[in-house]
Amino acid sequence: MKVTLKVWRQKSRNTPGEFKTYESPALNPNMSFLEMLDVVNEELANRGEEPIAFDHDCREGICGTCSLVIDGKPHGPHQGVATCQTYMRSFKNGDEIVVEPFRARAFPLVKDLVVDRKALDRIQHAGGFISVRTGSAPDANNILVPKENADLAMDAAQCIGCGACVAACKNASAMLFVAAKVSHLGLLPQGQPERHRRVKAMVDQMDAEGFGGCTVTGSCEAVCPKEISLDFIARMNRDYAAALIRGEPKPIAGSGAG
Amino acid sequence: MATLNSNIPAGPLAQKWEHHKFSTKLINPANKRKYKIIVVGAGLAGSSAAATLAELGYEVHNFVFHDSPRRAHSVAAQGGINAAKNYQNDGDSVHRLFYDTIKGGDFRAREANVHRLAEVSVNIIDQCAAQGVPFAREYGGLLDNRSFGGAQVSRTFYARGQTGQQLLLGAYSALCRNIANGGVKSHTHAEMLDLVVVDGHAKGIIVRNLQTGEITRHNADAVVLATGGYGNAYNLSTYARGSNATAIWRAYKRGACFGNPCYTQIHPTCIPVSGDYQSKLTLMSESLRNDGRVWVPKKKDDCKRNPADIAESDRDYYLERMYPAFGNLAPRDIASRAAKVVCDEGRGIGETGLGVYLDFADAIKRLGEGKVRERYGNLFAMYHEITNEDAYQTPMRIYPAMHYTMGGLWVDYNLMSNLPGLFVLGEANFSDHGANRLGASALMQGLADGYFVLPATISGYLATQKPDKRPATDNAAFKQAEESVQTITKRLLNNKGSRTPASFHKALGKLIWEHCGMARTKAGLERGIKLIGELREQYWKHVKVAGEAGEWNQSLENAGRVADFMELGELLCRDALHREESCGGHFREEYQYTKNDAEVQQGLVNPGDVKRRDDVFAYVAAWEYAGEGKAPVLNKEPLVYEEVKMSTRSYK
Numbered sequence: 001m002k003v004t005l006k007v008w009r010q011k012s013r014n015t016p017g018e019f020k021t022y023e024s025p026a027l028n029p030n031m032s033f034l035e036m037l038d039v040v041n042e043e044l045a046n047r048g049e050e051p052i053a054f055d056h057d058c059r060e061g062i063c064g065t066c067s068l069v070i071d072g073k074p075h076g077p078h079q080g081v082a083t084c085q086t087y088m089r090s091f092k093n094g095d096e097i098v099v100e101p102f103r104a105r106a107f108p109l110v111k112d113l114v115v116d117r118k119a120l121d122r123i124q125h126a127g128g129f130i131s132v133r134t135g136s137a138p139d140a141n142n143i144l145v146p147k148e149n150a151d152l153a154m155d156a157a158q159c160i161g162c163g164a165c166v167a168a169c170k171n172a173s174a175m176l177f178v179a180a181k182v183s184h185l186g187l188l189p190q191g192q193p194e195r196h197r198r199v200k201a202m203v204d205q206m207d208a209e210g211f212g213g214c215t216v217t218g219s220c221e222a223v224c225p226k227e228i229s230l231d232f233i234a235r236m237n238r239d240y241a242a243a244l245i246r247g248e249p250k251p252i253a254g255s256g257a258g
Numbered sequence: 259m260a261t262l263n264s265n266i267p268a269g270p271l272a273q274k275w276e277h278h279k280f281s282t283k284l285i286n287p288a289n290k291r292k293y294k295i296i297v298v299g300a301g302l303a304g305s306s307a308a309a310t311l312a313e314l315g316y317e318v319h320n321f322v323f324h325d326s327p328r329r330a331h332s333v334a335a336q337g338g339i340n341a342a343k344n345y346q347n348d349g350d351s352v353h354r355l356f357y358d359t360i361k362g363g364d365f366r367a368r369e370a371n372v373h374r375l376a377e378v379s380v381n382i383i384d385q386c387a388a389q390g391v392p393f394a395r396e397y398g399g400l401l402d403n404r405s406f407g408g409a410q411v412s413r414t415f416y417a418r419g420q421t422g423q424q425l426l427l428g429a430y431s432a433l434c435r436n437i438a439n440g441g442v443k444s445h446t447h448a449e450m451l452d453l454v455v456v457d458g459h460a461k462g463i464i465v466r467n468l469q470t471g472e473i474t475r476h477n478a479d480a481v482v483l484a485t486g487g488y489g490n491a492y493n494l495s496t497y498a499r500g501s502n503a504t505a506i507w508r509a510y511k512r513g514a515c516f517g518n519p520c521y522t523q524i525h526p527t528c529i530p531v532s533g534d535y536q537s538k539l540t541l542m543s544e545s546l547r548n549d550g551r552v553w554v555p556k557k558k559d560d561c562k563r564n565p566a567d568i569a570e571s572d573r574d575y576y577l578e579r580m581y582p583a584f585g586n587l588a589p590r591d592i593a594s595r596a597a598k599v600v601c602d603e604g605r606g607i608g609e610t611g612l613g614v615y616l617d618f619a620d621a622i623k624r625l626g627e628g629k630v631r632e633r634y635g636n637l638f639a640m641y642h643e644i645t646n647e648d649a650y651q652t653p654m655r656i657y658p659a660m661h662y663t664m665g666g667l668w669v670d671y672n673l674m675s676n677l678p679g680l681f682v683l684g685e686a687n688f689s690d691h692g693a694n695r696l697g698a699s700a701l702m703q704g705l706a707d708g709y710f711v712l713p714a715t716i717s718g719y720l721a722t723q724k725p726d727k728r729p730a731t732d733n734a735a736f737k738q739a740e741e742s743v744q745t746i747t748k749r750l751l752n753n754k755g756s757r758t759p760a761s762f763h764k765a766l767g768k769l770i771w772e773h774c775g776m777a778r779t780k781a782g783l784e785r786g787i788k789l790i791g792e793l794r795e796q797y798w799k800h801v802k803v804a805g806e807a808g809e810w811n812q813s814l815e816n817a818g819r820v821a822d823f824m825e826l827g828e829l830l831c832r833d834a835l836h837r838e839e840s841c842g843g844h845f846r847e848e849y850q851y852t853k854n855d856a857e858v859q860q861g862l863v864n865p866g867d868v869k870r871r872d873d874v875f876a877y878v879a880a881w882e883y884a885g886e887g888k889a890p891v892l893n894k895e896p897l898v899y900e901e902v903k904m905s906t907r908s909y910k
Contacts (some may be wrong), residue, residue: 012809028533030646035537038760045758045813050804053812055325057498059538060425060640063329086642094867110469113809118446121326125438129431130390134310135381137388141345144399154392158420161328190390191679 001027001093005040006102007052013109019098029089033076034059034066036088037191053112061225064160067167068113069100069242074164074223082162082225086136102167106174106210119164119209120177127201128181130190157184158226165220171212176220177235178202180228186239196243204242260882262513262895266370271901272352275374277464278671279714283721290315296478298450298505299328302429302701303684306708309432312441314713315712319476320433320442321465323449323500323815328430331486331498332704335422336543336637337406338414339386339701341379346403350411354374355596356591357902359699362408362589363664364842365871366521367905368878368897370671371689379702385414385709387426393417403405406697407544409590415712419543419636425701429708451746452739453481455682456729460509460680464739466747470807471689471895474538475731475740479723480679480716482709483509487685488664489522491823491830492775493767494542495660496528501824502819506667506686514675515880515893517668517688519826520834522842523695525661526552526593529615529644531684534764539659540644542616543637544697547586549621549630550654552577552593554605554614561607565615565653576600580864581853584909590628590697591694591843592909594658594865598776599866601657602684609653617653648841658776662700664691664843665833668880668895672715679719683707693842704726736825747807750817755800759817762797763847766820766827774831779847783835787828794824829881829890836892839875840868862908872904 003024024040031039036054041051057065061082068083070076076086091097099113102231107115145153159180166174182199185191191198214233221230267278285293294317299309307325308320324330342355355376360367387393387401393415394402403412417424436442447468454462454475460479488503489495510516526541553575555561560568576596578585587598597614600606607613622630629648631638638649645655667675667682669689674681684704691699729735773786797820805811840849848870857863878895 028535031535032537035535038537039535042758042760045802045804046756050802051813053810057324057329058331058334058498059499060334060540061643062334062420063331063498065324065329077890080639081643083641087643087646088648114810116469117325121328121434121444121446124328124431124434129435130388131435132388132432133313134306134385134386134432134713137381137384140343140387140393141400143387145395146399147395150392150395153390154417154424157392157424158418160423160438161326185390186393188387188390188392196712 001029001088003027003037003091003094003140004096006098007113009052009112010109010113027088029087031088032059032084032203033070033086033088034084053114055114056084059084062160064162066116066166067102067162070166071098073166074102075225079222080225080227082160103165104166104172104211106172107163107166119211120161120163120174122186122209123174123178123202123205124181126205127194129200130185132193143189145188153184153187156180156187156228156232158230160226162225164223164225166211168218168219168223170219171215173214173215174211175233175236176224176228176230178206179232182236182239183232186235195239196246199236199239200243259891260676260893261882262515262668262676262880262893263670264368264895265672266368267671271373274370275823282715282718285717285720290727291317293317293479293720294319294477294728295480295482296321296476297482297484298463299330299484299486299686300430301330301332301484301486301684302426302704303708304330305426305429305433306705307482307484307683307712308442309429309436310709310713311716312436314397318436318442318757319478320447321445321448321450321463323447325446325467327433327444328427330426331501332426333423334498335701336419336541337545338404338416338421338684338698339382339425340406340413340698341383341415341702342376343380343383344415345401346412346865347490348411354411355379355413358409359690359696360692361907362696362903363694363870364868364907365460365692365899366518366841366897367690369691369901374711375690375703375706379704382702383709386425386428387740389431389744391417391424391428401744404545404589405548407547407587407593408584408696414547418826419545419634422701425705429705431584437523450485450505451508451818453512453742454735454739455512455677456733456735459678461729462731462736464743466743469810471806471811473740473743476655476733477728477731477736479720479728480681482681482683482712483667484683485686487666488826489660489663491766491827492660492770493763494536494539494771496525496539499538501771502822504819506682506824507822507826509667509675509677509680510749511883513883514677514680515668515882516665516829516880517880518665518833519830519881520774520837520844521664521693522660522830522840523590523662523664524594524658526590526597526658527616528661529641529658530608530655539660540640541659542641542654544590546616546634546637549625550586550616550617550618551575551620552586552614554600554607558604561605561611564621566817568676574600581909588909589694589696594776595845597658597730615653615658616656618649622650660771662695664688664693664695669790670787672718673712673773674715681712681716683712693844731878746818746821747814750801750803750814751807753798753801753803754801757800757802759801759803759813759820762801763820763823765793766790766824767862770827774834775845777845778834780835783831787835790824790828790831797821797824826876832890833879833881837875837879839871841870842868857906861908862910865910876904
């Protein structure tokens with residue numbers, strides 16, 4: 001099979017970009033989409049043209065490095081998979097495929113199809129953790145976690161941090177990403193002491209990074225490679241409201257030591 | 259010759275670590291912030307080390323080539339993490355985990371290191387659970403376990419088929435907390451391209467910013483490498499595409515010894531290669547062998563038939579037949595070699611004949627499809643995406659693939675290389691797995707090194723260095739190292755060749771797989787070394803690198819990494835050639851059991867199993883760089899066993 005690619009090319013953040021059209025060489029339908037790009041890039045390199053820059057690493061759907069909006073959909077045509085797990089058998093011989101970067105104000109472009117997603121890390125720095133020093137933990141079985149909670153926490157925790165939810169959202173909101181992290185830790189007994197501080201800090205940082213607000217269209221859930229549920233956004237909103245009402249927790253009188 | 263002192267503490271095995279921690283010098287809290295430590299890499303070992311060192315009060319700088327520390331390839335580990343908790347009351351103990359790991363490594367690891375690993379394994383689970391790692395639970399809220407290859411107890415903790423991801427996110431969350439409070443300065447898109455050695459001590463690194471191409475110098479009181487293994491020398495592997503050996507290789511060229519490079523792990527259960535365009539191979543977790551049964555047809559003629567049409571009596575469940583005590587949970591090296599043997603006999607399945615079945619029909623009958631889906635659903639889904647086949651209906655097709663490297667930079671008991679001030683953690687060092695790693699032990703080692711071992715040992719070195727006295731970056735050694743990096747970059751970009759680095763990488767991978775893969779011979783290795791040498795010459799004559807130095811340039815990144823793999827590949831073969839014995843993942847066809855051996859007649863091993871030569875090869879081979887075009891120098895660290903007797907490794 002062969003396909004025609006319309007690919008966004010942009011030398012750097014400050015130079016204008018444009019779509020360029022490339023004809024693929026003969027492809028095997030069992031190739032992954034990224035392997036198809038490898039083959040196209042080898043051809044470009046052999047012709048003396050600059051290869052298309054795109055992000056990728058593990059190529060098994062877990063590191064969250066790959067991105068791409070394929071025919072208008074982040075991570076391509078299939079549900080519940082990342083771009084690296086999209087195979088050419090999902091396309092037809094002769095198809096024209098449009099390939100763009102993830103676009104959002106909080107994701108500045110680096111080159112061609114590569115964007116900078118460090119804003120997601122900065123949200124994590126704001127509070128995406130349980131404060132536990134190495135060596136200070138009690139025996140693991142001293143903390144009992146009901147299986148249902150552990151399973152639900154895992155559903156949220158499997159977020160790969162790719163940013164497809166942002167790319168799909170018309171407001172470029174990062175609510176699904178933040179909700180996944182907040183819910184994962186908030187569902188576990190270990191996460192309770194910092195629960196309200198965490199949600200407040202992470203949401204504030206999300207806003208500061210320039211991500212948009214959530215209008216619950218559900219496009220994030222539809223493109224999420226880990227199929228993380230919109231329900232987690234509701235869960236986070238509830239925690240956020242509770243955090244606002246509680247305000248900053250005040251120290252208990254008389255509890256300070258010398 | 260390098261001086262190799264393993265610094266294994268004296269005293270009984272079970273008390274060595276306790277004693278050592280007590281006798282290691284400490285740094286007082288007010289002085290800790292005067293020491294700057296560079297940690298390269300942010301997988302399990304790197305991020306856990308960076309976070310813990312910052313908690314102790316050191317000034318920590320963390321460098322990753324990814325856009326975020328959360329992307330390191332530890333994230334892809336599926337099955338689980340071992341710990342001697344004995345929560346199942348099935349007879350586990352620190353000593354048993356120690357023994358299983360020593361035996362699993364075919365008696366080629368250091369006793370003291372492995373015992374320490376087993377000791378701290380229990381603390382790791384506590385630490386991770388407290389961080390909020392969502393481990394699998396039983397209905398009562400307690401932690402669940404499963405079993406893994408090479409063990410007869412259930413000691414593996416897991417989070418669905420994404421244990422590596424969850425442990426990494428736990429370590430990353432600890433790192434985030436320390437980045438936020440200023441303890442760690444995080445440098446992303448920052449690739450280490452050289453190690454700076456001042457007066458024989460590691461005192462800094464040279465880094466290229468992958469976004470801008472800028473080259474910078476960074477000084478420190480100690481440098482920690484946690485940059486993973488070198489399996490991508492084989493090109494096709496289960497590693498991430500970006501995984502590379504540049505950091506450890508350039509440290510080797512600055513004087514750090516490379517331990518046991520020929521100890522590589524070929525994992526038995528990966529999705530078979532389907533075509534020349536392929537960029538990577540995908541692992542199917544070893545945990546699948548808990549419920550899946552491995553088989554091939556007994557008759558060659560049946561190989562192309564639909565597996566459902568092959569009668570039970572015409573199937574050869576070869577692992578259950580050959581290793582009845584461990585069956586489908588035989589260790590990885592043994593399971594891989596057995597798959598190769600049946601395929602070499604012409605009984606392999608699939609289009610290429612390089613494949614065996616992993617069949618869940620019995621498990622589905624016994625447990626129901628729902629239970630199988632709950633245990634392995636994400637793996638079955640992954641298999642379906644790649645192969646377009648439904649493993650609930652028809653058996654999976656699997657074949658061994660390059661997966662992990664037990665070899666790595668040589669370190670002593672303190673995880674310090676022979677270059678003082680250089681520490682090496684996780685897969686990047688050689689220390690704990692001997693000649694074969696057991697499943698669910700890589701996560702254990704990465705986190706043991708980072709959370710518990712290095713933070714306790716590094717002060718011993720720092721106490722010998724005056725605070726606030728590290729060399730400045732205008733020191734001649736920094737200048738020389740930066741120039742050396744610039745020279746390589748210029749040479750690559752100015753080469754007016756005609757072939758891409760990727761095409762050379764493919765050729766190199768094929769050469770190493772063919773000559774230094776699952777079965778190795780003297781003649782094959784000699785030929786491999788010659789061909790790799792020729793390919794390397796071709797590389798520097800004909801490689802063509804697109805783009806410029808001062809920009810995001812994936813061709814340039816890749817070109818440097820491939821150049822290092824070319825050199826490392828040769829050392830790998832050289833080590834395999836010199837080790838005239840078989841052990842673990844290193845199988846030399848000349849050294850295998852035959853039906854005439856007493857061990858076979860006693861029923862301990864099968865003909866064709868690996869045959870060690872403890873009288874000659876019970877040592878760590880630590881290779882030392884001797885300069886461009888010169889043969890590396892072989893240093894030997896004898897393996898002295900005080901507790902365990904090196905015996906025949908039997909899984910029958």
